[in-house]
Amino acid sequence: MKRFILSIAVIVLISISIFIQLFIGTSHELGLVTVQASEQNRPCPRYGGVLVIGRTDDSATLNPLLTIDDASFMVANQIFNSLIERAFVDGQLGYKGDLAEEWNMSPDGMTLYFKLVRNATWHDGYPLTAEDVKFTLELYLKESLPQSAFFRVIDHVETPDNYTVIIKLKQPSPTFVPLALAFWRNHMIIPKHLYEGTNITTNPYNLKPIGSGPFKFVEWKKGDYILLERNENYFKAGLPCLDKIIFKVFPNTEAMLKALSTGEVGAVTLVPEPNLEEVKSMPGVKLFPIFTGLGLVLYIGINTQKYPLNIKEVRQALNYAINKEEIIKLALGNVGRPQRGIFSSELGPFHDPTVGYDYDPDKANQILDSLGFKRGPDGIRVTPNGTRLSFRLFFTAGDLPRMRASEIVKEQFKKIGVEIIPQSYDWPTLKEMITVKYDFDLVWFGHATGPDPDRLYVYYHGSQIYPGSWNYIRYNNSEVNRLWDLSRTIVDQNKRAEIFRQIERIVMEDAPVIPVQERVLYAAYREEFQGFPPGPYWYANHLETIWWTKGSIRSPAEARSLILNASNILTKVSSMIPGDILDKIRSLIEQANQSYREGNYDRAYELASQALSQIESATKTPTPTPLTTPAEIIKTPTPTEKVSEKPGPDYTLLIAITVIVIIVIALTSYVIMRRRR
């Protein structure tokens, strides 16, 4: 027994020593260096830091031309650039140049000019030119890509010189710029020299992308994390602020929010409605709206071909019977506004605020009575041919807000004698049931327009009814179809707005959907990081201006140039310096390099300037040029690290496992052996 206790004590001792080592290992004992920042205009208040962004979905691909989901786009947006992007311009929603420094459209709306920045390079060092832009745009036309439909209006692309792109359209298109070029799906440019002549879906660079953006791809552990690091040669001077961004996948929201509260992640991509209160109460954590101008609408889709839901009056009655305020308040996090039509109020003139139905259960009852739907013994109405008014209401499994909302809808519909049976399925099953088999009555659904209502064409136009399409409610009104086709030929936004208001009125009269909420989604960040939100669409903006409050005042470029300067001067004058001082200066420069690698640029700068002053005093002569312009030095070619082609499976972990197993086995056998004697 004694030995048993002894061996336990040994284990405890070992673990305690590991604990202690850990604390020593992680505590940063680097002294605070106060360096006065030079008074030049800098985009980042501070530099350095690692931002871990928590999310519950992993990316599917990092090739921006193949991406479909937000999770993929968000990462691709850090690695690649687009021509222009949606941004806040003087507080207003507008467009900002990304790769394009100037752009305009010809008066006839047929030609778009883009003038590219001249200093953009790919992460592998090749310059980014108009050829890359032309190549990417033509890929959309040549290949079947997820977003190809938006680019079919392009006739051809011209590149008169390396930095000018001219896009000629087949016809004037009011939707090309907002939908194809700079929606929340930015149209990003991929490198021609890596993709030309390859199969775009199987190109190995889809998994280890080479882009031009603020961050470079380092590593992707599928289902775990994606690691990006600062692009030192980014064409926007002084950006990005952060050293690294890690997109970390969590298996569920609870684990993610716990990590947010302990500071293990610095931001999360989305806070679901039921968790808003919890996150609000976390100290040092702030919420921010994810989208501005996305026009996200939550509604209940109706199977318009199934009796009795194919009767317009029944659908109208359901619209009258729903109390949106109550649902939003009790189930949907009490955020956003009640939604009346199919278009969000964020679309401004395109939306008619008077459309839709007020909450009026009496009117709903009247309509159903007039149709001859009498209440049965259980209070549920029965149609003249004996069908009970009992509908299934579908939502995605695990979607807590919609589950709660369904319960409230059930209560509200009971008042008009309609039974609701909430049911949930996982997404692939649900999608097959509603869009392929059309085996549904009512379903919670959402759609977003972005800056232009034309995006909803695929939801409401009669030509879009086919298995797997998004017009799963099978809504087909010839007048709506005619007006929508007409809208696509008109460039004048006022006339288009009038047409879309008319479309919305007709659709809501037909009531194929029950609009519920104009959604506002929130994400959260920890206050150590600043610069949120980075733009109108959190998933589609470069995170280049987000900065860490504990970072360095000196920029990496400043520190780097000073270190290079010091070591250059040292090699020139090393013969004049006595050996012991020379070693000291060398170690100072080495330390400065070390601090630079660790991301402490203030300390690196401080050490380098110490080295410089030591050189100065040792040579007793003023150093030739203590501060050459940083730009000049940066241009001197630095040896770039050769990244191994494919890291391959990490066997190092296996070694660690073996060591641990050996320790466990050794301890066990030791104890057993001792007892045997």
Added chain:
Amino acid sequence: MGLARYFVKRILFSIPLILIIITINFILVHIAPGDPLSYIVGTEYVSPEYLQKLRSEYGLDRPLWERYFIYISKVLQLDLGISYRFREPVINIILERLPATLLLMLVSIGWSSAVGILIGVRAAKGYGRASDKLASTLASISVSIPTFWLGIILIIVFGVMLRLTPTQGMLSPNFMGARQLTPEMMIDILWHLILPTLTLGTVYLGTYIRSVRSLLVDELGKEYILFAHAKGLGSSYILWRYAFRAVSPSIIALLGLNLGTMLAGATLTETVFAWPGMGRLIYESAIARDYPVILGIFIFIAISVVLTNLIVDMINAILDPRVRY
């Protein structure tokens, strides 16, 4: 010679077994409703032409039996196919997850079997006394405690309240992307391992205590033990040299059983701690209808179960002179 022939026979038998397992899994995976593309597409609008292209690229437009034969012939060429979701060879995705799962499972089974055997022996030795009752209570608690509950409690106490350990993951951000394993990185991994392994090991602990205890109590009641006592041998000697040795094949069989299912990972524990292991991969792939990945993992698990059973049988055949085939 008999032994060698027995082993060859066993190995040959396991090949059709694995083929049957693949077939059953293939059918099970494909009769689940839902289309793999609907996960890839999500709720976004995607050109129909692109969907058609994907469908034919993945072979989803072919009839099921045709897909089955293509799959089997590919597997026989050791090709597990390409993941629908990531468009990367399935084998790479599995190998990427394997180390994390092996680490978690080996350490958990390792410590829980060591501690469980010691406690179990102790309980059998003091059969009916306080130490036995204490051990039995411990075993009951450890068997009946829900994994996810224990995990969440440990996270809240040690991770959120005391801030002693990380709450999730396997690596701190500063070690991500490292090209080789440094001592600091190993400590960091162990650091992240403490809570998950404590949680998962607790589940196994009770099984070991119980089986070791009951096996030994049976054994200690036998006549040859009484005879050994009469011979005047020390009780500790009898316990370890006689009784424990006699029951060790059963314990090894139990260990083998646990190690065999090791590759499957521990979905609940991995989910609670965001541990990047196989259990989570199975779950995620099932949700995404990523057929090649699910099937690939099942094949991996099947092979490992069959193999460990084979090894356990071999060890027993060597250890136990009574086993003659």
